[in-house]
Amino acid sequence: MKQFTSLLIEFEERVKHLVEELQFLKMRAYALEDENEKLRKEIMDVYQYYLKETGDHKKGDQKPGQGLDNLIRLYNDGFHICNLHFGQSRSEGDCLFCRGFLEKR
Numbered sequence: 001m002k003q004f005t006s007l008l009i010e011f012e013e014r015v016k017h018l019v020e021e022l023q024f025l026k027m028r029a030y031a032l033e034d035e036n037e038k039l040r041k042e043i044m045d046v047y048q049y050y051l052k053e054t055g056d057h058k059k060g061d062q063k064p065g066q067g068l069d070n071l072i073r074l075y076n077d078g079f080h081i082c083n084l085h086f087g088q089s090r091s092e093g094d095c096l097f098c099r100g101f102l103e104k105r
């Protein structure tokens with residue numbers, strides 16, 4: 001019986017440890033979600049800037065093509081820049097829509 005009790009205590013310790021780990025992972029997931037949201041907004045800003053720039057080449061003191069450079073960088077960083085999946089990560093490799101979008105420019 002004594003062995004059983006110590007087994008239970010050991011088990012309890014493990015569960016406590018797992019709960020701690022779970023809490024840590026949960027916090028990490030929250031942080032990643034926040035970061036993801038922030039990055040998505042940044043990407044949208046870049047996209048909006050690009051649309052504005054291509055809509056009116058004369059305005060702004062940025063070099064022409066900078067918006068496109070940013071989009072190409074985004075694409076190379078593994079994000080979609082096409083209308084269909086804009087801002088989502090490009091886990092499946094090359095995207096035909098993104099490539100089509102880039103080739104049009």
Ligand SMILES: [Zn+2]
Pocket residue numbers: 080081082084085095096097098
């Ligand atoms: Zn795409």
